[in-house]
C-alpha cells in the first residue's frame with residue numbers, strides 16, 4: 001500500500017492545476033500524473049514514463065527561486081497563480097519580511 005499522508009493535498013493540487021489549464025484532463029498526462037501521486041514513478045510503463053517526463057514533470061517539478069529546493073506540489077497552484085515560484089518556506093518569508 002502506497003501510504004502518503006500528503007496524497008489528498010497533492011491530488012487536490014493536481015485538480016487545481018488541471019482547472020488552471022496546466023494539465024489537460026483530456027490527455028493521458030492527467031491520468032499519468034494521478035498514477036504518479038498514487039503509485040509513484042516506479043509504476044510507470046516506458047510509454048507512461050515518456051509522457052510523464054515530457055508533459056507532467058515540467059509542470060509539477062519546479063524549483064524555488066531562492067533556495068532551489070523542489071516546490072511542494074500542494075503549494076504549486078498558488079505559485080503559478082501569483083507567478084512566484086517559491087517553496088512554502090520562502091513563500092512564508094516573502095510575505096512576512098518584505
Ligand SMILES: [Zn+2]
Nearest residue numbers: 064067087090
Ligand atoms: Zn525556498
